Amino acid sequence: MRAARALAWREIVRFLRQPSRIVGAFAPPLLAWLLLGAGFGSSFRVPGGGGASYVAYFFPGTVVLVVLFAAIFSTISVIEDRREGFLQAVVVSPVSPLAVAAGKIAGGTLLALAQGGALLLLAPVLGYTPSMAALVPALLVLAFVALALTGLGLAIAWMLESTQGFHAIMNLFLIPMWFLSGSFFPSEGAPAWLRAAMAVNPLTYGVAALRHALDAAASGLPSSGLSVAVTFAFALGAVLVAAAVINRYPAGPDRAAFRSRRKKP
C-alpha cells in the first residue's frame, strides 16, 4: 500500500516538474478542437442534433483525447524508467509487482483525470457551457475512462523496450481507437463496416457516456446505461490485464529475467 502510494505520488511530482509534459498533453487536442471546429463549423451539422455546432459536438471527444494523451504520456514513462534505471531497483526490491501496478495505474489515472477535468472546467472560457450539474457525473465518467486508458497503456508499455514501439502502437491502435469512438464523427451515416467497428470499440461507450452526462438531450448514441456499463467493464478489464502482465513479467521485456512461476506441467 505504502509502495503503491509512493509510486503514484512520484508520477504526479514528475509530471508537475516537467512543464513540457503539461503543454504536450493539452496543446495538440486543444489545437485540433479549435482548428477542426473552426474549419468544419459552417459545413458540419450533427445528424438529428438540431443546431449543435461542431465545436460543441467535438468538445467531449477533445476531453477524451486529452485523457488519452495523458494516459499515453504517463504510461510511456515506464519505458523511460526502465531505460534510465529507476525500475531496475524496484524489480530487485522486496515489493509485490501488484503494488507497482497499482501505483502506476493510480498515478496515471489521477493525472489523466486532472487533465481531462481541467479542460471540462475550462469549457466556459472556451465558449462551450455545460451545466454545472452535469460536471459531477461527467467527471465520474471521465475517471473510468482515465482508468481504462491508463490500464491499457500500461499493459502495452510494460512489455516494450523502446518508446518507438509505443509510438507505433499509439498511431496504429490508440489514435484510431479514438477516431472510431464517436469523438470525431457520429456513427449515424457512417458505412456499415465503420459502424460495426465503432460498436465494438469500448471507447465509443466512454465518449457516449460523457456526452450523456454533459447533455441530457444527446441522441444518436448507445443508451446511457449501456455506455456506463461498458465503460466500467473496460476500466476493470484494462486494470486486470495490466496487473496480470506486470505480475507475470515483473521485469518487463527482459527475457532473461525472473518471471512469476507457473505450475510445472
Added chain:
Amino acid sequence: MSAPPLVSIEGLSRTYGDRLALDRVSFDVAPGELFALLGPNGGGKTTLFKLLATLIPPSEGTFRVDGLAPDGSLRELRRRLGVVFQSPSLDRKLTVRENLHVHGAILGLGGRALGARAGELLARMGVDDRARDLVETLSGGLARRVEIAKALLGAPKVLLLDEPSTGLDPIARRSLRALLAELARGGTTVLLTTHLFDEAEEAGRIGILDRGRLVALGSPVDLKREVGGDVLVLATDSDEEAAALATDVAASLGSSFVPKAGRVGAVGATVRVERPDGPALVPVLAAAFPGRFRSLTLGAPSLEDVFVDRTGHPFEEAGAVGGRAA
C-alpha cells in the same frame, strides 16, 4: 574463514542462449568482508552480479544469502540485499530525500522511522547538505553516494555493487573506496565488481573471473605471493616482436637456467618472465638481447600478473574475445 559464510555460491552457471556466461562458479563470502569480483569486460562478473541481485535466475547451481536461495522466497532473499547498479537508479526529477522516501516506501518503511533512517544515511554518506536538491543537479560522485544510501535503506546484510567507480573522477573514486571500506568495517558485507586492479587491491579478498570461470580466489596479497618471485617485463614495439623475443628468451633461459619455460611468455607487445631470481636476470637479458626491447622492468607481481599467470592471456584483450576460436 571461521565465521559461517553469509553468501555462498555453489556451482553457479548461467547461459544466454548458447553462450555460457558463467561456468560453475563456487565461493563463499564471510560476514563483514569486502569482496571484489575482478575480471575483464565480458568475463562474467556482471552476469554473476545480476544473478546475486536476483535480476536473473541461475541456469544451474544456486547461491545462498543468509541461508536463502533464489528458488525459495525471492522476497525474503531480496530483503537481505542492497543493490547498486552500474547505471543510476535514482529518479533525477526527485530530490535526494524524495528518492530515499520513495524507495523506503517500496521497502515497506514509512513515517518517522524512514525519515530518521534516511537522514542518518545521508549524513553517513556525506550528502545530507544536498538532501533538498534535485538529483539531476548532483555530480556523479555524489549521486553514487545517494545511490548507496538508497541501497542501505532496508539495512541489508549484503551490499552488491556493479562497477561502482565507473564514470567517477579519481577523487570521487578514492572517497568511494574509503566509504566502502568503512561500511565493511562496520559489519556490512560488501560485494562489488570491478575491472580495475587498484580497486580490487583494496578488497579483503577477490575472485578473478575470466570467460565465465573463477580462475583465482583469495586475498590480493596471497594471490600475488602465489605468482612468486619477481616479474620481469620486456616491452617491445609489436606483438610479433614480443612473440619472437619470448621464444628466444625461453630458449636461452631453458638451456642455461631452470627448465621452466612456461613462466616465459608473450603477452601483447610485452614479454613476461616470472623467476625467483629476477635481479640476477636483468644484466643477463640486457646483454643477451640488445635492441630487442624498449624497456625492461623488474617488479613484484601485481594482480595483473596474477591474472596473466592464471589465464595465459592479457587482461585487456580477454574481454574482447567472444569465445576462444577452437
